[in-house]
Amino acid sequence: MLDKLNHRLKSLFTQSGVGVACTWVSVLRIAVWVGVFMVIGQHWLSQKLTATTTTRADRFFDMQLPFGDPMVFRSGPAASGDMRLAWISGSDAQVLPLDKGDFDLLPLRVRRAMPPEQRRIDILGYVLESQRITESLHCVRNALANDADFVVLSIHPYWSFDVRTPLVRNYMVASAIASNWSYPRTLLPLLFVSEPRDWVRAIFTPSFLALQIQPEFNELLTGQLDQVFAINRTKGRLARKLHEHRLVYYPSRHAYTYWILSGVYERYTKYLPAWMISYASHRDAAKMTNAPYNELMLNSIITALTHSNAAAFLYITPLSDTELAKPGISELVARRAKYLEDRVKSLDINHRIDVLGEFPDTWRDELKFLINRDGQEDYAHLADREHVGDATGQLPNFMAHRILKKLADVRKRHAN
Amino acid sequence: MEDKLIILFAQVLGVSPESLSDATGPEDTDEWDSLKAMELVSAIEEAFAVELTTAEIMKMRTIGIAREVIRGKGIDI
Amino acid sequence: MLDFPTICFFVNLLVIQALVLPLYYAIRVSKWQQALLAITGMVSLGVITPRLLVFYVPFWLFVALLHRVTCWCRGTRIARVVFVLSLVALLVPLVAWKLLPVHFVNLFNLLTHHFLWTYCRPLGVIDSIKDYLLPLGLSFATFRALDLLIQTYVDAIPRQTISRILAYGFFAPVQIVGPLVEFRELGDSGNAARRFRLDEFVSGAGLVFIGLTKVYVLAFPLRSSREIFTYADVNPTLTVWLHLILFTWYFYLNFAGFTDIAVGAARLFGYRVQGNFNRPYFRSNIQLFWANWHMSLTRWAQRNVFVPVGGYRKRTQTRAIFATMMTIALWHDISIPLALFGLIHATALYANRLWQDHPAAKRKAPSRFNTIAAACATQLFVTLTFPLLALPMEAIPMFYGRLIGLEYAG
Numbered sequence: 001m002l003d004k005l006n007h008r009l010k011s012l013f014t015q016s017g018v019g020v021a022c023t024w025v026s027v028l029r030i031a032v033w034v035g036v037f038m039v040i041g042q043h044w045l046s047q048k049l050t051a052t053t054t055t056r057a058d059r060f061f062d063m064q065l066p067f068g069d070p071m072v073f074r075s076g077p078a079a080s081g082d083m084r085l086a087w088i089s090g091s092d093a094q095v096l097p098l099d100k101g102d103f104d105l106l107p108l109r110v111r112r113a114m115p116p117e118q119r120r121i122d123i124l125g126y127v128l129e130s131q132r133i134t135e136s137l138h139c140v141r142n143a144l145a146n147d148a149d150f151v152v153l154s155i156h157p158y159w160s161f162d163v164r165t166p167l168v169r170n171y172m173v174a175s176a177i178a179s180n181w182s183y184p185r186t187l188l189p190l191l192f193v194s195e196p197r198d199w200v201r202a203i204f205t206p207s208f209l210a211l212q213i214q215p216e217f218n219e220l221l222t223g224q225l226d227q228v229f230a231i232n233r234t235k236g237r238l239a240r241k242l243h244e245h246r247l248v249y250y251p252s253r254h255a256y257t258y259w260i261l262s263g264v265y266e267r268y269t270k271y272l273p274a275w276m277i278s279y280a281s282h283r284d285a286a287k288m289t290n291a292p293y294n295e296l297m298l299n300s301i302i303t304a305l306t307h308s309n310a311a312a313f314l315y316i317t318p319l320s321d322t323e324l325a326k327p328g329i330s331e332l333v334a335r336r337a338k339y340l341e342d343r344v345k346s347l348d349i350n351h352r353i354d355v356l357g358e359f360p361d362t363w364r365d366e367l368k369f370l371i372n373r374d375g376q377e378d379y380a381h382l383a384d385r386e387h388v389g390d391a392t393g394q395l396p397n398f399m400a401h402r403i404l405k406k407l408a409d410v411r412k413r414h415a416n
Numbered sequence: 417m418e419d420k421l422i423i424l425f426a427q428v429l430g431v432s433p434e435s436l437s438d439a440t441g442p443e444d445t446d447e448w449d450s451l452k453a454m455e456l457v458s459a460i461e462e463a464f465a466v467e468l469t470t471a472e473i474m475k476m477r478t479i480g481i482a483r484e485v486i487r488g489k490g491i492d493i
Numbered sequence: 494m495l496d497f498p499t500i501c502f503f504v505n506l507l508v509i510q511a512l513v514l515p516l517y518y519a520i521r522v523s524k525w526q527q528a529l530l531a532i533t534g535m536v537s538l539g540v541i542t543p544r545l546l547v548f549y550v551p552f553w554l555f556v557a558l559l560h561r562v563t564c565w566c567r568g569t570r571i572a573r574v575v576f577v578l579s580l581v582a583l584l585v586p587l588v589a590w591k592l593l594p595v596h597f598v599n600l601f602n603l604l605t606h607h608f609l610w611t612y613c614r615p616l617g618v619i620d621s622i623k624d625y626l627l628p629l630g631l632s633f634a635t636f637r638a639l640d641l642l643i644q645t646y647v648d649a650i651p652r653q654t655i656s657r658i659l660a661y662g663f664f665a666p667v668q669i670v671g672p673l674v675e676f677r678e679l680g681d682s683g684n685a686a687r688r689f690r691l692d693e694f695v696s697g698a699g700l701v702f703i704g705l706t707k708v709y710v711l712a713f714p715l716r717s718s719r720e721i722f723t724y725a726d727v728n729p730t731l732t733v734w735l736h737l738i739l740f741t742w743y744f745y746l747n748f749a750g751f752t753d754i755a756v757g758a759a760r761l762f763g764y765r766v767q768g769n770f771n772r773p774y775f776r777s778n779i780q781l782f783w784a785n786w787h788m789s790l791t792r793w794a795q796r797n798v799f800v801p802v803g804g805y806r807k808r809t810q811t812r813a814i815f816a817t818m819m820t821i822a823l824w825h826d827i828s829i830p831l832a833l834f835g836l837i838h839a840t841a842l843y844a845n846r847l848w849q850d851h852p853a854a855k856r857k858a859p860s861r862f863n864t865i866a867a868a869c870a871t872q873l874f875v876t877l878t879f880p881l882l883a884l885p886m887e888a889i890p891m892f893y894g895r896l897i898g899l900e901y902a903g
Contacts, residue, residue, distance in 0.1 A: 192615075192619050193619050193622045193623075194540075195501070195505050195540045195541065196505045196508035196509055196540060197501055197504040197508065199508070200504060218713075221709075221713050221714050221716075222713065222714065222717045223717070224714050225714055225715060225716075225717050225718065225739070226717060229732065229735055229736065229739075231717065231720055231721060231724055231728060231732065231736060232724060232727050232728050232732075233720065233724055234724070234727045235724075236724065236726040236727040237726055237891075238723060238724065238725055238726040238888055238891055238892075239723050239724060239726075241887060241888055242722075242723055242884075242885070242888060245885050245887075245888075291618065291621070292618070293618060293622065442792075443767060449780070449784055450780075450795055450804060450805075451780075451846070451849065453804075453805055454804065454805045454806070454807070454810065457805040457806075470801050470803070471646075471647040471648070472647075473800055473805055474643075474647045474649065474796060474797075474800050474801060475647050475648060475649045477649065477677075477796075481649075
């Protein structure tokens with residue numbers, strides 16, 4: 001088709017064939033037109049998408065990371081408070097309210113637990129869909145670049161240490177590359193785990209809006225059809241039937257180690273072949289070690305905090321009693337908690353970084369974990385049960401106290 | 417000297433002999449579809465009094481290969 | 494995710510090509526160029542996840558071995574037995590995947606990963622970070638391997654070197670979405686290395702652009718039409734019809750776009766492989782439709798099923814038509830809906846063949862109006878069979894019921 005088109009165009013123009021023959025001039029012409037349309041396209045796109053920034057419940061609004069993570073919230077206009085607090089965690093920081101409406105955030109509860117005169121805090125809430133160490137590093141660097149005074153980082157006891165887990169969002173490797181240009185020690189292992197497209201994305205994303213907000217851009221494109229001929233997306237019998245049909249594949253996605261460590265997917269075991277259950281059940285959680293890649297990323301997090309002026313509080317995400325009762329889990333968590341504590345305590349600036357490997361039982365006992373459909377406790381997610389605030393118990397007070405104390409210590413040292 | 421095979425192909429496919437060569441295959445001629453291929457097989461067998469095996473038919477991807485197959489049966493074309 | 498996005502594969506490939514092409518065209522010896530082609534293909538798969546190589550390297554080495562054995566057995570009494578056993582052996586992974594998808598996908602990922610973790614820990618660590626995947630490109634690889642073996646058996650392909658077979662097997666542009674290139678499309682360069690030609694390079698780059706335009710400018714805005722298969726029971730009949738028709742265009746533009754990118758990428762390596770689509774929705778009968786839709790698969794089925802089953806003999810042509818269409822259908826998936834799809838299209842092809850033999854069809858050429866009407870009728874027929882490609886059996890009666898205005902009563 002291209003050849004026929006070329007031939008036809010050639011016959012319409014002079015024999016010099018400028019721009020219509022297969023020459024370097026025609027390649028240049030294509031490049032110029034691509035550039036022109038991309039500039040026009042960018043302008044149109046930025047106008048269209050500015051209008052779609054959402055606001056949630058007047059409390060915080062979406063803050064776009066360069067690579068399009070939609071789950072980042074900011075509690076207010078820039079620089080309005082005494083302190084800028086960055087809270088980086090997985091969904092463990094989301095608290096389901098009593099009415100099962102929009103979730104509350106642990107950092108907001110922590111702020112409410114602070115004395116009124118100390119509540120002028122600008123919160124950058126990096127609530128990731130699933131906690132992965134590469135993403136945590138990216139968020140820490142972003143927070144420090146946004147002048148965070150204090151960084152709270154929740155570290156997942158399984159996923160943050162175990163490389164045998166799939167990355168949830170495939171653009172995060174590109175974001176890791178982009179944020180590590182100046183850090184060869186971290187860039188080198190990324191070379192081995194990345195694909196060529198990640199490097200292309202890392203290079204071009206900062207300059208192209210369409211790549212920065214690709215999920216929204218995709219929705220904009222695919223949503224055009226809906227504006228003309230909308231589909232009613234109420235879930236009927238057909239949708240439910242197809243969902244059941246697709247569930248057959250679902251457990252395959254999580255066949256690696258961690259799915260046996262969390263009870264989340266137990267309700268799907270009826271879809272798993274018996275040999276796979278047997279394979280997974282022989283993996284001994286008690287013997288699992290930390291992956292070198294994850295340790296490198298964790299060290300990079302600590303290094304980033306070390307080279308900043310920010311104070312920090314690192315903690316291992318608390319797990320439910322149901323989860324800890326599983327074979328080998330409490331030993332695994334204890335081992336990783338000790339690793340984290342030893343790593344931070346070995347630093348000569350550990351006065352700035354507070355670490356908590358395992359929560360005191362008194363605080364952990366007050367936590368109310370989500371009860372799933374089978375009546376079992378979820379392994380890490382919290383939900384209010386009887387009254388507002390009971391999911392987190394005294395935890396917000398505990399953390400507010402730790403944060404404010406650490407901040408006061410740091411300020412005192414600087415004053416001296 | 418007239419090329420009997422090219423003329424036969426041209427007659428069955430309904431194209432001019434000048435547009436065909438030994439390198440011509442189904443990808444080069446829109447007219448050479450499976451229906452015409454069936455007619456070609458019958459025409460070759462009739463014209464040259466040969467019987468083609470399945471393997472030979474599968475091999476005949478161009479006029480040139482068809483020529484080799486027929487020569488392989490002792491017919492000089 | 495289970496399914497690796499096709500565009501990600503091609504972005505990877507184009508970046509790799511940008512790095513490899515200067516060296517590729519600097520090489521003057523054909524076998525070294527072939528080796529570089531094979532390595533490029535392996536790298537294209539390996540960067541997705543190393544465990545793909547644990548499957549595909551032995552797979553193509555096995556194909557090379559079977560090719561050698563078939564060549565060696567030619568003309569002997571055991572040739573046919575060896576050939577049949579080879580075909581069966583090559584089909585086992587594909588058929589196992591289609592019949593037992595969950596088991597196969599789990600085994601595919603777990604065993605290959607376990608091999609890497611045990612015998613090559615650095616690659617195992619890299620592999621751990623990668624996602625769980627369907628066996629990418631298995632359908633295409635299997636059929637290309639079968640084609641090579643069949644052509645070897647009928648003596649259409651002489652004995653080949655291992656490097657040439659690996660270059661064919663790992664020819665990167667066609668690994669994931671085809672086209673199903675024949676060996677002779679890639680292997681006929683003899684001992685001459687491919688030379689850089691500006692017109693081929695620009696033509697290839699142009700095709701890549703056209704493919705991207707088809708995928709992202711034309712097809713992508715229609716993407717939401719595929720949701721009609723999930724929500725047909727809660728939408729009006731007119732909406733269902735409309736989105737079904739839009740889906741057929743989304744499907745075609747998306748597939749054709751990626752094929753263009755594949756063909757363009759192949760051209761960057763100096764290979765002109767045949768395309769897959771030639772305005773299929775504007776064809777006036779079902780035979781012309783299949784001659785212009787997914788042409789590489791149709792050609793494959795024609796030479797490897799239609800001809801051997803007796804398609805060129807009138808007395809056996811009917812069974813050849815059915816066998817060919819069933820092969821095309823079941824290549825997509827071994828399921829009842831796809832079997833129905835094959836049967837319906839085979840019946841239509843047979844009916845078309847009968848009509849073409851009828852005296853009424855051989856009268857003067859049809860008018861422009863009749864041609865357009867015939868094209869619309871063909872397109873309507875094809876559109877009505879699309880749900881068989883998209884839905885499981887239990888959902889099919891409901892969907893067709895909605896098309897004729899029935900309420901869902903399941």
